[in-house]
Amino acid sequence: MDKLKAMQTFVQIADAGSLSAAARAQGGSLPAVVRTLALYEAHLGVRLFNRSTRRISLTPDGRQHLASCRQLLGAVAEAEAALREGATQPTGTLTVTAPVLFGQLHVAPAVTRFVQQHPQLQCRVVLLDRVVNLLEEGFDMGLRIGHLDDSSLVARALGEVRRPVVASPAYLARVGQPQHPRDLQQANCIHRIDGRNAWGPFQEHGRLFDVEVSGQLAFNHNAPAVAACVLGGGFGQFFSYQVAAELQRGELVEVLQDFQGPPTPVQVVYPHARLLPVRARLFIDWMRQELAGFAPEAAPQA
The missing domain is CATH 3.40.190.10 (Periplasmic binding protein-like II)
Incomplete structure (x- = not known):
């Protein structure tokens, strides 16, 4: 079984919303799509979709695996693009989340400057004042203020802030x-x-x-x-x-x-044990430079 093709078929089914639509997107036949999915589920030992006569939907295992497949297929595409473009020019789309006000004041300007440096790259920035599940919600990485509790994520320190x-x-x-x-x-x-x-x-x-x-x-x-x-x-x-x-x-x-209590860390976080594409590695390095020395501001005295 071609595992990479099976992953691509799985993602196409999830994106298209049906087996027949995925077959049309592939330019192939419906029986071939059904067979590929069946073999892939048998190989994994889990059911990826709940299927009925009218609709198809992801199982909890399927939702988790979909995020992993997107990461892996994106890394493969990036690796191929890197060979063609000299290994330093990022392409594709980077999806980032950050707290609302911090994102408005610091992340959005930094991301704007980042894409200006890399014209073939697209960035989607979603500002939310809640803890986002990066894998389940399809984010490549997030900017977070606070200590990391999720052991499935890797954190890189960018700076720290106080809470006056x-x-x-x-x-x-x-x-x-x-x-x-x-x-x-x-x-x-x-x-x-x-x-x-x-x-x-x-x-x-x-x-x-x-x-x-x-x-x-x-x-x-x-x-x-x-x-x-x-x-x-x-x-x-x-x-x-x-x-x-x-x-x-x-x-x-x-x-x-x-x-005054101890400062709170500012971190960029991303899923653990992932092959980071070029765009993600460059973005992390960029944000570390942009927020270098981001530390407690000196408050004017009363």
């Missing part, structure tokens, strides 16, 4: 400066709608701790929360890049600096 607590000068003049993170428990805190209202980590005498907060305002995105903080709506805790401009302009002031 901030407020507007007018709000601080009205309510006063908090002296300890525990003071936030009785304060008006602008927080995220994510089911967890704990801020931190803070650090005291080498011990890390969080504090539970509450307040009148909660948002599902950071940009309006920052704007509310600037307007004097209360205290907020954000990643340092999210409030860097406001701190620089003096619209926000950082508090509780003495209790």
Whole structure:
């Protein structure tokens, strides 16, 4: 059995949505497609599709294998293209995900400059404020802020960010400066709608701790929360890049600096044990250069 052809047939069936449509796309016969799929499923020992008289759909094993096949077939195509084009010119499509605000401020400009350097390459950038399953959702790699919990991914460090607590000068003049993170428990805190209202980590005498907060305002995105903080709506805790401009302009002031916890890593992540195509390797190197030295910004003093 030609495994590469079987993978191509499997992907074509999934993309086309039916066996007959895949046969037409191949310019072959329906019996040949059915036979190839049957042999491939027998070889793998799993069912890739649920089939009925009216429709065909991927099984859970099929969805997982589809992402792997796309990666492998993409790497094969890239390897062939590299031989033809001198092994350094990336081609094809690179699909990347990143958090919304970080993506807007830092990733999108860097990707724009990247494709300008490589005119035969296409990049799709999807900005989402949630943890994306790269394999299941068809992403080549993701930019993430935080520690990596998924052992199926490889992480490359790009930099780090802080998580300062901030407020507007007018709000601080009205309510006063908090002296300890525990003071936030009785304060008006602008927080995220994510089911967890704990801020931190803070650090005291080498011990890390969080504090539970509450307040009148909660948002599902950071940009309006920052704007509310600037307007004097209360205290907020954000990643340092999210409030860097406001701190620089003096619209926000950082508090509780003495209790600042350890920085949070910024990483590019991709599926483990994958043969990375040229475009992916070049993109990782590019982002490491673009975000080199991306570190906690120095906050203006109150």
